[in-house]
Amino acid sequence: MPDAPGLFDRIDRPRRLPDEVAVSITAAIEGGQLAPGDRLPTEAELAKRFGVARTVVREAISLLRYDGIVDSRRGVGAFVTDASQRSSFRISPACFEKRKQIVQLLQLRTGVQAGASALAATARTEDQMARIDALYQQMAEADARGPAEALEERVDTELLLYRHITEASNNPYYAEVVAMIETNIQNNLRSAFLKNAAASEFGPAIMDEHRAVLDALHAQDAEAARTATRTRFERAADRLAARADFA
């Protein structure tokens, strides 16, 4: 497969001025130079200081406002909002630079995914259950073929399996937040070294971990689903952390 997704994706990103300005301002806020309630310098002033056009500054501020970091009022200025007013949750790629942060992110994923599974156990439809079973079957086959043969396919199927489980919770917010976290983990970890790490996720012992989740879903046992999912992801995280190449 010459164009496997996530493999030769865009890595360089031609820096865009507004993004850089936004990062710069954000840093000033998080660094404490700008406290909640403070007024930002005027757009003209910022433009002059950064050496860019006002349109660039405007776009940058527009991004911050979008995330609820600042609030701007015509004729007055832009103000740093209260820190607890943020209206979005996003994961910066910088999170994947430090080992501790990756572990924390995996913790979050584990917890949220477990919650989704628990919900899915009771909220799932028979249709959804059937599709989940089919994906498990497909994953089992890829697993049997071994890491050398079907590494990509197994990883992808597993992703799809848990995505379907999450969606079976029939709670779109759960689905969104899990998908978002998962995407970020995949995008950043996969390109780094997940390829190798995925190889250690093969074998019947590990398939049993997945099996336990499915059994709980079949039994519509929310508690069991929660526990099984948590166990599965905690163990995967442990195995990842134990790897020598996990910087």
Next chain:
Amino acid sequence: MPDAPGLFDRIDRPRRLPDEVAVSITAAIEGGQLAPGDRLPTEAELAKRFGVARTVVREAISLLRYDGIVDSRRGVGAFVTDASQRSSFRISPACFEKRKQIVQLLQLRTGVQAGASALAATARTEDQMARIDALYQQMAEADARGPAEALEERVDTELLLYRHITEASNNPYYAEVVAMIETNIQNNLRSAFLKNAAASEFGPAIMDEHRAVLDALHAQDAEAARTATRTRFERAADRLAARADFA
């Protein structure tokens, strides 16, 4: 208190053109007129169609790009990304219009908060525990004074209590996502009718629910913390749903 937060806050928002354009484009994507991979009309074309300047369209597209909904390349155009590539999780105020959506949001909050509590049980420091205890004490006092006297204070203290618990997980991602969800729920529900609903959250029986969470944290029992937190928020959601004024 003449300027209680969240009471007489900004309600009207002078419509900003870029936001409206962004919403419009988003609607086109979610409505299916624009499928993943499709190219958006050019900025000039969009500007003409919407009857606005190109800077406005640019700002709108910049927002969508920020959320990973589109990806634009200089000299080529802007493209709708794969739906699973979204890089942020945000809650639109529209979520609070339908009863079912509010329930789903509370489900999500319950699950994530429970995960944070479980983590906090083992990750907390003694310092953090002490501060949590102090907040509980403060809340108990407000509770004793009754809804007529200390409604605002009790609600705020409770919020602060669980925020501190979440932060005691010492996982900033958990803290961020919980704070974000919580903020949205508060901002939207409170102004609507949470004021009244909060009154039914008084009394020793309900304080016991909180007490159970604290006991688990003291015992450093992650499972108990998870269960107690879940129980507490599920019950609160149930009581809310049972209210007559819950449209």
Next chain:
DNA sequence: CCAAAACAGGTTGTCTGACAACCTGTTTAC
């Protein structure tokens, strides 16, 4: 004829300048 280089048209990214809408504090008018 073929491959590489130059070209042309279109698109996004950035810059500049202008004006409208709006806010705040001061001054003026009644």
Next chain:
DNA sequence: GTAAACAGGTTGTCAGACAACCTGTTTTGG
């Protein structure tokens, strides 16, 4: 003394221009 008008500053929007870049076509050199 109070209300209205004014002045200055700031954000929001508009219009036009050019740079950087991409893609497909044409031209050129062999």
